[in-house]
Amino acid sequence: MLEEVKKMLDEEPLAKLRVEGEPVVIRLEEAxxxxxxxxxxxxxxxxxxxxxxxTSRKRRGLDMIPEWYQIPVFYFSNHRSVVGQDASVAKPSYSEKLDFELEIACVIGRKGKNISADHAIDYIAGFTIMNDWSARDVQRKEMAVGLGPAKGKDFxxxxxxxxxxxxELEDRRDRDRWDLKMTARVNGKTISEGNAKDLYWSFAQMIERASQDAELVPGDVIGSGTVGTGCILELGPEVQRWLQPGDLVELEIERLGVLRNRIVKG
Incomplete structure (x- = not known):
């Protein structure tokens, strides 16, 4: 079927393609x-x-965690709270410190278990932009208990x-990293800039860790965590106040596009 579609796209002008009389291709702004x-x-x-x-730990008066350099760590987010481009994001009713997080994520394209870092890139279907919205006041209380983030990231x-x-990104690849500029804007003002190549733990290492004695399947999402300067928590509210209804947050990663969402009242 895929080969037939490719052949049609090669042989027919896009405007003429129809399925049961309906156009197959529509303008992006209409979608x-x-x-x-x-x-x-x-x-x-x-x-x-x-x-x-x-930086985030320093702002809270905390030293760097030695264990962070030993293994790549992660948490499970709420897979049923995923939204896309131009979707409204409701400010949680239980939080006064709403934050964005500028991240790059990979989507797994093949089933695998105990995947070595040497072969992990072969399991990536592609990359996308990720905004890991965070209720910082709630998150801080939860993590003080030794668990979480839970409701701090649930929404x-x-x-x-x-x-x-x-x-599509081969010319920006250097072994297991990609040179892609990352930018965040709030209400049109640039407040965060970083680069995906600055990852300490590569996606290959993340996949190796995630798949250790656990099966990864197509459609699983693996986020990088926040790039340096990529959130209000790190920058400080003196640089950018906490997000409020009406704010427009745009995350841009070179070659991946611009992910845009507006905050609304919860």
Whole structure:
């Protein structure tokens, strides 16, 4: 079937393609983009950028965690709270400190278990932008208990606008990392800039860890964690106040597009 579609696209002008009389191709501005994986089988979010970890802990008066350098760590997010491009994100009723997080995520394309880092890239279907929305006041209380984040991350995760396959990024690849500029804007103002190549733990290492004695399946999402400067928690409210209804958050990653969401009252 896929080969037939490719042949049609090669041989026929897109405007002429029809299925039961209806056009197959519509203009992008006429479409509502869902998340590339609207209902992932799972969402694992790692903590892989050293600058973010160091700076965020320093702001809270905490030293760096020695164990962070020993293994890549992650938590499971709510896979049923995933939204896509231009979706409204409701400010949680239980939080006064709503934050964004600028992340890159990969989507798993092959089933695998105990995948070695040497072969892990072969299991990636593509990359997308991820916004790991965070209720910081709630998150801090939860994690002080030794568990979480739970309700601090439970309400929304944005993915999109596209899933970009690895062949489209080959010229930016350096072994198991990709040179892709990352930017965050709030109400049109640039407040965060980083690069995907600055990962301390690579996606290959994340996949190796995630698949240890556990099966990964197509559609699983693996987030990088926040890039350095990629959230209000790290920058400080003196640089950017906590998010409020009406705010427009745009996350841009070179070659992956711009992921855009507006905050609304919960």
């Amino acid at each position: 509502q983009l869902l998340a590339p994986v609207p209902l992932p089988r799972s969402v694992r979010d790692f903590y892989a950028f050293e600058q973010h970890v160091k 929304a995760t944005s993915l999109g606008p596209y899933l970009v396959t690895l062949d």
